[in-house]
Amino acid sequence: MGRFAAFRFTVDPSPSQVVVLARHAGASRFAFNQCLALVKEALDAKRRGGSVVVPWSGFDLINAFNTWKCSAQAGRRFVVDAAGSVEIVATGLSWRAQVCQQVCEEAAVDLGRALTAWADSRQGKRPGRRVGFPTFKRKTRTRPSFRIRCKTTKAGRASIRVGDPTAGPRSVCLPKIGILRVREDTRRLRRMIRTRRAHIRYATVSCRASRWTITVTVEAADLHPARQHPPRPDTDSGGWVGVDRGLAALVVAADTTGRQVLRVDDAPRPLRAALPRLRRLSRQVSRKQRGSRNRSEAVARLARAHHRVANVRRYFLHKVANRLVKTHDRLALENLHTAGLLRNRRLAAAISDAGWADLARIIGYKQRWRGGQATMAPRWYPSTRMCSACRTIGPALPLSVRIFRCDQCGHTADRDVNAAVNLAVWAEQHHAQTRDPEARGPVTNASRGDGSGQRPRAGETSPDDGGTPPPRTPATAGTPEKGGVS
Numbered sequence: 001m002g003r004f005a006a007f008r009f010t011v012d013p014s015p016s017q018v019v020v021l022a023r024h025a026g027a028s029r030f031a032f033n034q035c036l037a038l039v040k041e042a043l044d045a046k047r048r049g050g051s052v053v054v055p056w057s058g059f060d061l062i063n064a065f066n067t068w069k070c071s072a073q074a075g076r077r078f079v080v081d082a083a084g085s086v087e088i089v090a091t092g093l094s095w096r097a098q099v100c101q102q103v104c105e106e107a108a109v110d111l112g113r114a115l116t117a118w119a120d121s122r123q124g125k126r127p128g129r130r131v132g133f134p135t136f137k138r139k140t141r142t143r144p145s146f147r148i149r150c151k152t153t154k155a156g157r158a159s160i161r162v163g164d165p166t167a168g169p170r171s172v173c174l175p176k177i178g179i180l181r182v183r184e185d186t187r188r189l190r191r192m193i194r195t196r197r198a199h200i201r202y203a204t205v206s207c208r209a210s211r212w213t214i215t216v217t218v219e220a221a222d223l224h225p226a227r228q229h230p231p232r233p234d235t236d237s238g239g240w241v242g243v244d245r246g247l248a249a250l251v252v253a254a255d256t257t258g259r260q261v262l263r264v265d266d267a268p269r270p271l272r273a274a275l276p277r278l279r280r281l282s283r284q285v286s287r288k289q290r291g292s293r294n295r296s297e298a299v300a301r302l303a304r305a306h307h308r309v310a311n312v313r314r315y316f317l318h319k320v321a322n323r324l325v326k327t328h329d330r331l332a333l334e335n336l337h338t339a340g341l342l343r344n345r346r347l348a349a350a351i352s353d354a355g356w357a358d359l360a361r362i363i364g365y366k367q368r369w370r371g372g373q374a375t376m377a378p379r380w381y382p383s384t385r386m387c388s389a390c391r392t393i394g395p396a397l398p399l400s401v402r403i404f405r406c407d408q409c410g411h412t413a414d415r416d417v418n419a420a421v422n423l424a425v426w427a428e429q430h431h432a433q434t435r436d437p438e439a440r441g442p443v444t445n446a447s448r449g450d451g452s453g454q455r456p457r458a459g460e461t462s463p464d465d466g467g468t469p470p471p472r473t474p475a476t477a478g479t480p481e482k483g484g485v486s
């Protein structure tokens with residue numbers, strides 16, 4: 001156990017369920033904001049010299065919120081008796097019984113994490129971009145979302161159930177909300193739960209582009225040994241495959257001998273393909289009157305188009321990553337300075353469309369699941385300029401030059417293959433450093449870096465989504481991570 005995987009399903013809610021889901025999402029946002037207000041109040045009081053305890057951890061915040069929600073500040077009633085004396089009765093938060101209480105708790109936990117991230121970032125304990133102090137979540141800007149923890153009764157009945165016998169296989173049962181029908185088959189997840197290879201930890205319900213989805217996060221057993229790479233002895237430094245990410249070809253992989261093992265030329269560029277439509281839709285938005293119903297409908301259309309772009313891109317990245325991690329146990333990538341490259345406005349759109357940073361992150365965790373290794377060459381390693389035959393470092397190549405020619409030895413190779421070979425060679429030379437004595441097993445740091453500020457998240461999709469069909473969607477639909485398809 002210890003491998004987190006997520007299964008995402010599209011919810012098919014009834015009109016009354018949409019209200020319930022929106023209410024829970026609102027409660028989650030409210031609890032986050034209220035907790036943040038409590039923190040800020042306490043900080044202010046402390047600054048004025050009071051001896052106040054500032055609720056900081058998720059645990060403290062839950063307690064602070066629970067105390068607050070029953071207090072007169074959250075809701076009160078003035079009772080006047082016949083004699084005219086006024087009494088204030090604390091009623092607490094009036095709607096608190098209408099939502100699942102864990103939604104508020106999880107929101108408090110989220111705020112606790114945000115505060116820790118801010119503090120760590122300030123003290124330099126956290127890599128990546130600087131993290132700001134948490135801000136209030138605005139109703140109009142926040143994506144509606146809430147999370148519920150799975151609790152198990154003493155009788156062994158879980159509060160989150162997938163495919164409950166009373167509700168049918170295509171359903172997820174949540175506490176206080178009830179049965180949510182989902183569009184996809186849940187068979188694979190149900191089988192994993194039945195055979196005790198997966199335990200449900202959380203369910204996150206969120207609304208993106210006017211579509212509700214539920215993501216069931218499970219703690220799953222390790223992949224079957226047959227699907228993992230055989231372990232290599234520590235002394236074995238071979239078998240590295242360099243992966244060069246580029247624009248002309250999304251991925252070119254080659255081993256140290258110069259053999260090209262994978263080339264992905266036909267990557268979809270969903271953003272470029274969708275741009276005319278996106279331009280038209282955003283024009284429509286800007287022509288509608290602010291605050292009007294027509295405008296919100298136009299905004300929804302635009303959001304769906306953007307969502308589809310993201311879906312197409314992510315689906316393809318998973319496919320490429322699966323092809324790499326299934327066939328090679330040792331992958332070497334380059335730590336690209338994506339944020340810096342994005343400043344080039346001629347390339348920015350194309351680079352964003354390629355999704356390099358996400359590809360590295362996906363390769364990182366998929367490789368970890370399979371017991372393989374993924375490592376990153378440092379940002380300034382001259383993989384493109386170096387000759388893969390004689391190791392001479394030449395001048396920088398403009399992007400238009402697709403063939404690498406060495407001035408020293410006359411070696412010629414495809415530009416991307418040359419870079420990939422250099423990455424593989426680097427990994428072989430620095431093999432000793434890619435092993436971390438503290439990590440249990442091979443170290444994988446492919447998900448670090450890349451300047452995007454994105455943190456590696458455990459378990460992004462089902463363990464193996466290579467065989468799933470592409471998102472069969474008109475512009476409105478979009479569920480590429482077909483969680484349950486087997």
Ligand SMILES: [Zn+2]
Nearest residue numbers: 387390406409
């Ligand atoms: Zn050379």
